[in-house]
Amino acid sequence: MKATIVTIGDEILIGQIVDTNSGYIAKSLDKIGVQTIEMLSISDDKKHILDTLSSLQNNVDIVVITGGLGPTKDDITKHTFCEYFQDTLVRNLEIEKYVIELIETVMKRPASQMNKDQALLPSKCHVLFNKVGTAPGMWMKKENTVFISLPGVPYEMKYLVDNEVIPKIVKEYERPYIIHKTILTYGQGESLIAERIESWENNLPEYLKLAYLPNPGRVRLRLTARGTNKEILEKAIEENVASLTKIINDIIVGFDEDETIEVIIGRLLKQKNATIATAESVSGGRIAQQITSVAGASSYFRGSVVSYATDTKVSVLNVSQETINQYDVVSKEVASEMAIGIQKLMKTDYAIATTGNAGPTKEAGKAEVGIVFIAIATPNSVLVEEHNFGQPREKAIDRTVNKAFEMILKELLKNV
Known part of the structure; x- marks a missing residue:
């Protein structure tokens, strides 16, 4: 089955907000064997919406649309649906009752007529009951394509x-199986990995596809199997991952989307009954942010100091002013x-520290743009590495964070 995802809203097209809905919908569809072949963002314009619906009809099985279902005049999706499906709006009394109760109990005010009109829906649609908001979704079919309209609020x-x-x-369609296995690697670039696994990749079965998903300092390898026999697909994935390993x-360093390096580090710290903290300058708190993005991180993460200023390194972290004068703050x-x-x-028990010059210009110190030092303190020693992560600034910071995680992971894996 094939799907197209359409987001409606001028605020997306002018860059005022970022579309996160499409990614969530695509991932959800993929899990049940529906392949998203296209994502579109279009304006709040009736003709543009109608043209888009017409162009997609019978070319994909499912069209999922988000946006334009609010109570204000600029939200025109329901009216446009009525025109496209030659339908009229009717008041759904069950939805109206729910909207009134929601506004009166949660917002503690009377529901306005505009709120009540959220219950006006195309007569031919299957209503998707929204129990966390006032805008219901709509499911309508025309010939070979189902059109699903959802609110844009994430x-x-x-x-x-x-x-x-x-x-x-799931209930209405028979779907093929789509199985993914993601291998998380650190420390080598995409091209070098491709050279190492070229023979393995060339011998993959036709129904297995490999994708490289690179970030600065790390590469995810996603193996995807598509077909009708789940057991054969799972066995092929398992065997090929074993040979790749x-x-x-x-x-x-790990497998699958949820098995990020932060998750692995957290698990190892728990196994060791150990704790960690960070002192970040060039990375600006991003290492701490990623560590604390993992549920339960409070059991091993004690805190962080973003010592961006030199005097903060001295006054809070007790870095010697003599050391700074002699070697430079980036050293x-x-x-x-x-x-x-x-x-x-x-x-x-453990600590991570970063200092560097991410650019774009050389600061008053000695360090060239792109130079970064990363230190890992363990219960017994301190390891420091110097790297030149180059430019642009954002790339240098990303590579700093990824390299810091790679270094601490290696230390935690010792004596496991």
Whole structure:
């Protein structure tokens, strides 16, 4: 089965907001064997919406649309649906009752006529009941294509996708299987990995596809199997991942989308009953942010100091001013003292520290643009590495974060 996702809203087209809905919908569809072949963003214009619906009809099985279902005059999706399906709006009394109760109990005010009119829906549509908002979804079919309209508010869209759309697709359609396996690697670039696994990749069965998903300092390898026999697909994935692991075992740190390096590090810290903290300058708190994105991180993460200013390194982390004067604030020696300082301050077993010049211009110190020092403090020693991550600035910071995770992971894997 094939699907197209359409987001409606001028605010997306002018860059005022970022479309996160399409990614969530595509991932949800993929899990049940529906392949998204296209994502479109279009304006709040009736003719443009009508032309888009017409162009997609009978070319895909499912069209999922988000946006334009609010109560204001600029939300025109329902009226446009009526025109496209030659239908009229009718008042759904069950939806109206729910909207009134929601506004009166949660917002503590009377429901306006505009709110009540959220219950006006095309007479031919199957209503997708929205229990977390006032805008219901719509499911309508024309010839060989189902058109599904959802609110653009992310949490409302997610509720309807999870509780209404996906269950209804599963119930009404037979679908092929799509199975993914993601291998997370650190420390080598995309081209080098491709050279190492070229023979393995060339011998993959036709129904298995490999995709490279690179980030600075890390590469995810996604193996995808599509077909009608789930057992054959799962066995093929398992066998080929096992053979791949033998080739690049030295750079593999985890598997699957949820098995990120932050999750692995957290698990290892729990196994060791150990704690960690970070002292970040060039990385600006991003390492701490990624660590705390994992549920339960409070059991091993003690805290962070974003010591962006030189005097903060001295006053908070106890970095020696003499060390800074002698070696520069961007140096191996300062990174080491930062790691030791945060380790002592937070009373942790492990610590990560970063200092560097991400650019775009050379600062008053000695370090060239792109130079970064990363220090890892363990219970017994301090390891410091120097790297030149180049430009642009954002890439240098991303590579700093990824390299820091790679370094701490290697230390945690010792004596496991």
